[in-house]
Amino acid sequence: MVHINNNFTKLSKSYLFSEIERKVGTFKAENPDKSIIRMGIGDVTLPLPNACIEAMHKAVDEMGSAATFRGYGPEQGYLFLRDKICEYDYKPYGVNITPDEVFVSDGAKSDTGNITDILGSECRVAVTDPVYPVYVDTNVMAGRTDIVYMPCTAENGFVPELPKENVDVIYLCYPNNPTGTSLKRSELKVFVDYAIEHKALILFDAAYEAYISNTDVPHSIYEIDGAERVAIEFRSYSKTAGFTGTRCSYTVVPKTCVGYAADGTPFPLNEIWNRRQCTKFNGTPYIIQRAAEAIYSDSGWEQVKQMTGYYKANAAVMRNALETKGYKGVYGGVDSPYVWLKTPDGMSSWSFFDYMLSEKGIVCTPGVGFGRSGEGYVRLTAFNTMENTIEAMNRL
Ligand code: PLP
Numbered sequence: 001m002v003h004i005n006n007n008f009t010k011l012s013k014s015y016l017f018s019e020i021e022r023k024v025g026t027f028k029a030e031n032p033d034k035s036i037i038r039m040g041i042g043d044v045t046l047p048l049p050n051a052c053i054e055a056m057h058k059a060v061d062e063m064g065s066a067a068t069f070r071g072y073g074p075e076q077g078y079l080f081l082r083d084k085i086c087e088y089d090y091k092p093y094g095v096n097i098t099p100d101e102v103f104v105s106d107g108a109k110s111d112t113g114n115i116t117d118i119l120g121s122e123c124r125v126a127v128t129d130p131v132y133p134v135y136v137d138t139n140v141m142a143g144r145t146d147i148v149y150m151p152c153t154a155e156n157g158f159v160p161e162l163p164k165e166n167v168d169v170i171y172l173c174y175p176n177n178p179t180g181t182s183l184k185r186s187e188l189k190v191f192v193d194y195a196i197e198h199k200a201l202i203l204f205d206a207a208y209e210a211y212i213s214n215t216d217v218p219h220s221i222y223e224i225d226g227a228e229r230v231a232i233e234f235r236s237y238s239k240t241a242g243f244t245g246t247r248c249s250y251t252v253v254p255k256t257c258v259g260y261a262a263d264g265t266p267f268p269l270n271e272i273w274n275r276r277q278c279t280k281f282n283g284t285p286y287i288i289q290r291a292a293e294a295i296y297s298d299s300g301w302e303q304v305k306q307m308t309g310y311y312k313a314n315a316a317v318m319r320n321a322l323e324t325k326g327y328k329g330v331y332g333g334v335d336s337p338y339v340w341l342k343t344p345d346g347m348s349s350w351s352f353f354d355y356m357l358s359e360k361g362i363v364c365t366p367g368v369g370f371g372r373s374g375e376g377y378v379r380l381t382a383f384n385t386m387e388n389t390i391e392a393m394n395r396l
Pocket of ligand 1: 106107109112173205236238
């Protein structure tokens with residue numbers, strides 16, 4: 001008899017997006033003439049930058065010729081890409097990351113999930129509430145069900161407080177999905193100092209780094225002194241350059257960052273993650289890595305800035321419109337493509353979702369789907385067209 005990993009039976013049912021689809025489907029069937037604007041989508045809508053397309057075409061041709069064909073690549077990613085990452089994503093912020101600390105991958109979702117492979121089963125894990133569900137579910141799959149939640153609410157300005165109990169691993173996602181809020185340097189430093197003091201590890205998901213506008217918001221956790229000893233950082237090209245369907249990301253594990261064996265001996269996490277990747281991963285496709293490399297060319301950089309600028313302009317339209325219309329409690333949307341909206345009159349997340357759909361033809365995401373502290377909020381995304389974003393705001 002084959003026994004399943006029993007931890008899977010402990011996962012809470014994820015019905016958020018299927019429930020949204022069910023409700024939208026019913027509404028459409030009952031109101032075939034009404035137009036619906038989707039402000040709930042977490043996927044980008046603009047096509048890939050031209051520089052990336054050109055690089056992929058060229059790489060495809062290389063694959064078609066024996067002289068330039070590439071088979072298995074380095075598990076860590078090609079050096080041509082890792083060099084650029086260090087040069088363009090870190091150096092300008094005064095952060096000295098070397099290519100052997102960068103691991104190119106096929107998504108921040110995979111890496112933030114797979115990282116649990118290198119954590120001891122007894123680690124106590126803390127996450128924010130609301131939270132990107134991958135952090136919780138992958139820990140439950142690994143048998144860690146005793147998760148500490150750090151509420152992020154309007155009352156604490158969406159800045160999580162340090163856990164009261166000792167924790168070993170802290171997941172932070174900034175700029176944040178779903179609240180769209182960010183942490184200032186001084187606020188992030190509190191967590192780095194905690195991790196140093198408690199020999200803990202911060203798993204820092206910076207998937208939305210490209211949306212940062214405020215100068216007091218760090219682009220990398222390694223801008224904070226000492227973070228290179230206690231933090232792993234995840235980056236993604238998905239929301240930066242429209243790679244949601246193309247799949248490329250990277251994870252930085254500094255060589256100074258350590259975890260501890262049962263007897264307290266420090267172990268470089270870089271070595272362990274490298275071992276894990278070499279065992280279970282055979283690298284991101286060459287063609288895709290060439291596309292990612294093209295982001296760092298002059299034209300690619302310009303095109304990517306235009307793309308994120310377009311979504312940021314949508315977010316600004318949403319923020320301004322909601323505030324002008326008198327909505328109290330409009331958060332995020334400055335350093336992020338997400339606006340986190342307090343529902344009016346104390347409505348629950350789902351009641352406001354129903355109201356928005358039936359009365360305005362707008363689809364949002366109920367905040368409670370991201371955790372208990374998300375109740376009474378909805379998430380609106382800036383990934384629709386400018387035209388639809390303006391139309392949605394007019395409907396409100
Ligand atoms: N991390 C966060 C916080 C996200 O919101 C998302 C996607 O929505 C991801 C990671 C996934 O990124 P990727 O497409 O690189 O897997």
